[in-house]
Amino acid sequence: MRVLVLGAAAGGGFPQWxxxxxxxxxxxxxxxxxxxxxxxSIAVSADGRRWALFNASPDLRQQITENxxxxxxxxxxxxxxxxxxxxxxDVDHIAGLLNLRESQAFxxxxxxxxxxxxxxxxxxxxxxxRFVRQxxxxxxxxVKLRDADGAELGLTAEPFPVPGKVALxxxxxxxxxxxxxxxxxxxxxxxxxxxxxxxxxxxxxCAALDAPLRARLEGTPLVLFDGTLYENQEMVTxxxxxxTGQRMGHMSISGPEGxxxxxxxxxxxxxxxxxxxxxxxxxxxDSAERAAVTAAGxxxxxxxxxxxx
Numbered sequence: 404m405r406v407l408v409l410g411a412a413a414g415g416g417f418p419q420w421x422x423x424x425x426x427x428x429x430x431x432x433x434x435x436x437x438x439x440x441x442x443x444s445i446a447v448s449a450d451g452r453r454w455a456l457f458n459a460s461p462d463l464r465q466q467i468t469e470n471x472x473x474x475x476x477x478x479x480x481x482x483x484x485x486x487x488x489x490x491x492x493d494v495d496h497i498a499g500l501l502n503l504r505e506s507q508a509f510x511x512x513x514x515x516x517x518x519x520x521x522x523x524x525x526x527x528x529x530x531x532x533r534f535v536r537q538x539x540x541x542x543x544x545x546v547k548l549r550d551a552d553g554a555e556l557g558l559t560a561e562p563f564p565v566p567g568k569v570a571l572x573x574x575x576x577x578x579x580x581x582x583x584x585x586x587x588x589x590x591x592x593x594x595x596x597x598x599x600x601x602x603x604x605x606x607x608x609c610a611a612l613d614a615p616l617r618a619r620l621e622g623t624p625l626v627l628f629d630g631t632l633y634e635n636q637e638m639v640t641x642x643x644x645x646x647t648g649q650r651m652g653h654m655s656i657s658g659p660e661g662x663x664x665x666x667x668x669x670x671x672x673x674x675x676x677x678x679x680x681x682x683x684x685x686x687x688x689d690s691a692e693r694a695a696v697t698a699a700g701x702x703x704x705x706x707x708x709x710x711x712x
Contacts, residue, residue: 409441507534657692
């Protein structure tokens, strides 16, 4: 099973178009310590020919261009992209679907909540149902991913709820502290290749490491996990926004309630941060924060990274 990191940054990418923080300044200046990254998405294949996308970044066209395994190869119209699996309805995970509107057949997998959000927005009608078949993911039920012709891709995806928040544009201020969030708004995925028995977890958005999630991840070989913010208040203290990480539905990397501390006793063999916000100092390769996550056994995902399981 091959895993390609198409994009490792959070919404807005890195550098973000309107951000002048020190990290974005360094990336924009071509500083080798601050490698640019597009918005979060990965591609997975069991056979090296047919690929499933996990989230569809607004930068998807660029990501396809920069990753040869996703280039057309068979006939005048073709794509190796056979399926797309969504973990939520955030703009940085669904906007790339609009790049896939050219009468290309694939299967779109998401929870009922996420599919309803897409169906309620007329712009996603450009995904002609004659070509794009929707399949509803049921929490806790593993599904064999298939292409538009019904052929199995050799990959299984098991969705499960994780603490999180409904997409910003779907928030209901009258619903109280959770803004109307329900199960199915944010999920994690266990992705496996049954033929080889290999598997990994993909969790690009998570607000807390609760007991069920801890139990699920214990002893697993590989996790790509939400690395949005290093510190809960960094957007506020950096003058970049008014929302904390918790308000945005993301747990922080540092601190006693943070990701590094939470993973210490889980025995996860390989841990990689993905969906990294432009404000996060781990994007600077010589920063103290990067040194801290490296010392704790974590990697920082980058565009073009390939993992073979």
